[in-house]
Amino acid sequence: MAISVKLIDHTKDPIRALYMAYRVCYSALTPQQVLDRIDDERISQEKMLEFVEARLLTGHMSPLEQVHFEFGISGVSRAFSHQFVRHRIGISFEQQSQRYVTYKGGAFPYTVPKTVERAGLGDDMTALFAQAGALYEKMVEAGVPAEDARFLLPNATNTNFKITVNFASLLHISDLRLCTRAQWEFRKVVSLMRAEVVKVAPELGRQLQPKCGERRLGYCDEDYEAWEECPIGRKRPHKSELFNLYDAYRKGELDDLDADDMAIIAADNDDAPAFIR
Numbered sequence: 001m002a003i004s005v006k007l008i009d010h011t012k013d014p015i016r017a018l019y020m021a022y023r024v025c026y027s028a029l030t031p032q033q034v035l036d037r038i039d040d041e042r043i044s045q046e047k048m049l050e051f052v053e054a055r056l057l058t059g060h061m062s063p064l065e066q067v068h069f070e071f072g073i074s075g076v077s078r079a080f081s082h083q084f085v086r087h088r089i090g091i092s093f094e095q096q097s098q099r100y101v102t103y104k105g106g107a108f109p110y111t112v113p114k115t116v117e118r119a120g121l122g123d124d125m126t127a128l129f130a131q132a133g134a135l136y137e138k139m140v141e142a143g144v145p146a147e148d149a150r151f152l153l154p155n156a157t158n159t160n161f162k163i164t165v166n167f168a169s170l171l172h173i174s175d176l177r178l179c180t181r182a183q184w185e186f187r188k189v190v191s192l193m194r195a196e197v198v199k200v201a202p203e204l205g206r207q208l209q210p211k212c213g214e215r216r217l218g219y220c221d222e223d224y225e226a227w228e229e230c231p232i233g234r235k236r237p238h239k240s241e242l243f244n245l246y247d248a249y250r251k252g253e254l255d256d257l258d259a260d261d262m263a264i265i266a267a268d269n270d271d272a273p274a275f276i277r
């Protein structure tokens with residue numbers, strides 16, 4: 001079963017909601033007065049966006065909790081769902097039950113990872129699941145309740161979610177789960193959630209990045225070996241490079257700007273490298 005993510009609902013006008021939340025903090029006006037200025041267009045959509053984008057560069061994060069997104073997520077494995085529900089703050093889950101839903105004829109939906117297929121073991125996995133399905137069905141027919149028959153179902157079994165998540169939490173989840181260290185299925189789901197947000201609120205969707213994104217930390221805080229192996233690590237400094245640089249600066253160990261550097265600075269227009277002409 002293919003993974004599917006659908007944005008079901010969201011805060012009506014996320015930029016307006018964020019503008020209101022931030023503006024109330026920084027204005028002598030009452031919320032009603034701010035609202036009046038929005039309604040009579042003294043405060044334009046562009047102005048709200050500009051103000052919100054400037055606030056997003058600060059550490060003032062709590063207003064982001066006032067914007068929410070609701071998603072329907074289907075075709076994900078229980079291996080994924082175990083990880084997903086570890087997120088505790090700013091997110092609410094409803095998940096398909098294996099107690100109240102009985103798989104008819106023992107046919108439970110599941111995911112075979114591409115790595116298993118590539119290893120030539122996809123058919124073996126499918127055959128084992130068919131056996132599990134047959135035994136599941138036998139148990140159900142023998143009167144075993146679904147909540148107990150499910151004990152033999154694999155992590156690969158598919159499940160569905162309806163979730164509500166606020167934007168602050170979605171940023172945090174993206175930090176962790178768009179990182180190449182996260183599991184592929186989680187990266188896939190969060191990428192699809194991001195794409196859905198981009199459709200309705202591109203300015204906010206763009207903020208959803210792995211933690212090394214230029215709108216997030218801007219550097220990698222994973223261990224050095226992981227950074228070396230990361231396919232996008234070459235685009236980001238590792239945290240140790242930043243600290244080493246800072247350390248060298250404090251100890252006066254940075255390379256001196258030498259005569260060649262000064263010559264570049266002093267060069268006449270025609271001799272200067274293109275970017276300083």
Ligand SMILES: Cc1cc2nc3c(=O)[nH]c(=O)nc-3n(C[C@H](O)[C@H](O)[C@H](O)COP(=O)(O)OP(=O)(O)OC[C@H]3O[C@@H](n4cnc5c(N)ncnc54)[C@H](O)[C@@H]3O)c2cc1C
Pocket residue numbers: 086087088089090169172176177181182183
């Ligand atoms: C690459 C990767 C590998 C992982 N491997 C494992 C593993 O091997 N085993 C395992 O068990 N888990 C593992 N996890 C899950 C991980 O430990 C977290 O449970 C999960 O990422 C949820 O993160 P969170 O706690 O930051 O998120 P949330 O629960 O959404 O919390 C958000 C933030 O709120 C704050 N917060 C929440 N609760 C508390 C609290 N009680 N006290 C203080 N502050 C709080 C924290 O700042 C937290 O970051 C892994 C996660 C990743 C991304």
